[in-house]
Amino acid sequence: MKPSLPQGTRDFNANVIGKRNYIFNIIRSVFELYGFQPIETPAMENLDTLMGKYGDEGDKLIFKILNNGLDNIAKHESARQEFEKILQGKNTKGITERALRYDLTIPFARYVAMNHGQLTMPFKRYQIQPVWRADRPQRGRYREFYQCDADVVGSYSLMNEVELANIYATVFSKLGIGVEIKINSRKVLAALAEIIGGADKIIDITIAIDKLDKIGLEKVKEELAQRGLEEHQINAIEKYLAINGANEEKIIALKDLIGDNETGKKGIEEIEFVINYPKENFGVTSEIVTDFTLARGLNYYTGIIFEVKAKDAEMGSIGGGGRYDDLTGTFGVPNIAGVGISFGVDRIYDVMDELKLFPDNVAKSTQVLFFNLGESESKMAFGIMQQLRAKNIRCEIYPDQAKFDKQFKYAEKKDITYAIIIGTEEMNTNMVKLKNLQTGTQHNFAVEELFKFDF
């Protein structure tokens, strides 16, 4: 059979892993710098845990796992009946009761709900693990991809939002990616909907205006009309969308429009806090841009929302997050507020690769290759190699006795800097020959001297 990969999945070679780890390490170190601690959760969750948390579109993209034992003859009849429900688009435990996780936030909420008695609040955790979505793959979109999440639960303070924005700014500055950190509040969007008398249409409104920079004003208006908004409502939304300028100008204009609304007032205060707080307190603010068209698809957000876009690359968002005030409520533990952000490593990788932002030495390879020139020669080499390894120098020996040519080429392919050659001559004098393959220079060393060499 001809082997192949499932759609939207990838293998990673050593070079790619090196670059990915470079990104992971920077994100991880910044998370820890800000006091977040790691947890991990299983690849699969009970389907109940995930369903209904991501909206209708999201639910469709959850990978479901077929139950085992459906071929058990004793259960054939009930299995057939259960499958009828599947054909009608319903989920049923009789056929599938587990699913691959769709994101890291809901599993985290499940974790908090199960462990809140033991957790010290506010609880700050980070999590770096793959997630799966049954989406159609395309540029920057995969069916298996990594998310790096940092969340704080058990605190309503907006200082958390400030910290998370700082994490975004710090990570992307370390990675060398120029970004815009877009910020908005769901409360602002809610206020807009209330004011134009379409509170029940808030989802339709946000979905439509979220597309503004992609499809333009006219198309957004068309879509609003299609979604049942009336003309005077659309005109009001148009005014809202026309807001632009620097952050301060935008906020003034926004106050003018929705500042009298109680929800709107709160939303504006939130945004002002997150923007202004770091200015007075050595934070990173230059990348934060208010964007009142930002909506985000996930329907559990209730306050500040974030989204990060790379400035110099055509790519969807490379990070996103926001505040959710009652995520554990659906798991029976009410009143735990939370706020979090997420990094899309696979997209960050694509952006960095395109902009050539990876340093040269990210992929660590072997430092020293011992040539194999015969049985007794390789024995001596082996002994020396073990002693170098004890000094944390990455070594390997060519396993077969082979021509120089072949061993040199092997070293070259693996990007190995040093070759150590031990032949009969060297063996008889207890010397080794060390060759730098990049410069071509070589020297003889007494074995004792070699151990002092700075590789």
Added chain:
RNA sequence: GAGGAUAUAGCUCAGUCGGUUAGAGCGACAGUUUGUGGCACUGUAGGUCGUGGGUUCGAGACCCAUUAUUCUCCCCA
């Protein structure tokens, strides 16, 4: 879920108007002094042309179906 594109050697791709034995570059392997690599040269291996039908004297090429991949939309990281 909707639409477009592609499928030929391990990889990237040529292959004209349908014509006889399907090509190149790269890679792999071997050799050009059995103790000094990268370069160069020589040679070798490797293909049921995605799969199944059809048209034709003749199909890698044309038609239909199918599968896979990829891009766009929806949605999203």
